[in-house]
Amino acid sequence: MPDIAIRLSGVTVRFAEKQLSFDCAIPEGAAVAVAGPSGAGKSTLFNVIAGFETPATGSVTLLGKDMAGRDPADRPVSIVFQDNNLFAHLSVADNVGLGIDPSLRLDAAARQRVFAALSRVGLGGHERRLPGPLSGGERQRVALARALVRRRPILLLDEPFAALDPAMRAEMAKLLSELTAETGSTMLFITHQPEDIRRLAERVIFLEDGAIVLDEPAEDFLSRRAPPAVARFLGHGPV
Ligand SMILES: Nc1ncnc2c1ncn2[C@@H]1O[C@H](COP(=O)(O)OP(=O)(O)OP(=O)(O)O)[C@@H](O)[C@H]1O
Numbered sequence: 001m002p003d004i005a006i007r008l009s010g011v012t013v014r015f016a017e018k019q020l021s022f023d024c025a026i027p028e029g030a031a032v033a034v035a036g037p038s039g040a041g042k043s044t045l046f047n048v049i050a051g052f053e054t055p056a057t058g059s060v061t062l063l064g065k066d067m068a069g070r071d072p073a074d075r076p077v078s079i080v081f082q083d084n085n086l087f088a089h090l091s092v093a094d095n096v097g098l099g100i101d102p103s104l105r106l107d108a109a110a111r112q113r114v115f116a117a118l119s120r121v122g123l124g125g126h127e128r129r130l131p132g133p134l135s136g137g138e139r140q141r142v143a144l145a146r147a148l149v150r151r152r153p154i155l156l157l158d159e160p161f162a163a164l165d166p167a168m169r170a171e172m173a174k175l176l177s178e179l180t181a182e183t184g185s186t187m188l189f190i191t192h193q194p195e196d197i198r199r200l201a202e203r204v205i206f207l208e209d210g211a212i213v214l215d216e217p218a219e220d221f222l223s224r225r226a227p228p229a230v231a232r233f234l235g236h237g238p239v
Contacts, residue, residue: 136163
């Protein structure tokens with residue numbers, strides 16, 4: 001049995017109009033899809049794991065360590081946001097270098113890591129370009145390279161496929177599955193497409209109305225006809 005990479009126990013998050021609650025145990029090395037209707041709590045779940053949101057109750061344990069009071073920078077987590085947060089005035093290489101040192105004081109070994117990460121995501125030779133003219137898929141891969149140079153064992157990807165056309169979706173899924181196999185990292189990705197689950201996920205976490213309602217192997221999830229929100233997600237219509 002693999003160890004548990006992410007354990008949330010009795011976690012609640014209170015917003016003015018809403019309370020969310022999370023319990024889950026995600027094995028180390030798993031590729032996990034996070035799905036559910038808009039407003040269900042997917043981004044909040046990521047923010048709790050990454051440390052951008054502080055729970056009102058409960059515990060967040062990552063790789064066996066309690067994260068209470070730990071800043072995002074001190075957690076074993078890299079997060080790639082949906083809008084990929086690239087700086088328009090910095091080169092591709094510098095955008096990736098920020099993952100190593102926010103003040104961009106990079107020695108030769110660090111610069112080598114940046115080049116290696118860009119080459120790994122298929123962007124070797126693009127180091128000096130600015131992000132502006134890049135395609136959506138290329139920008140996503142720059143953001144992914146920045147996450148990779150941080151070498152954190154847990155990778156959170158907020159809709160990594162959203163801006164991509166079907167061919168690029170398949171390519172990105174292949175890249176992510178190769179990367180996680182190589183590094184052994186635990187990866188969670190938010191998606192609205194069953195196809196991404198078929199391609200990449202071993203497990204699925206499904207949220208509804210502020211809570212995790214399913215946490216199970218992808219094949220079990222994909223053969224479901226209920227509850228209704230899952231049936232809708234899978235394109236089966238209401239039951
Ligand atoms: N900072 C906040 N203050 C108040 N309410 C919030 C805050 N962040 C999220 N919420 C509320 O919590 C609920 C969950 O939001 P969240 O963004 O996590 O959902 P989501 O599943 O990621 O949605 P989407 O798919 O639309 O991005 C929503 O009702 C949202 O309005």
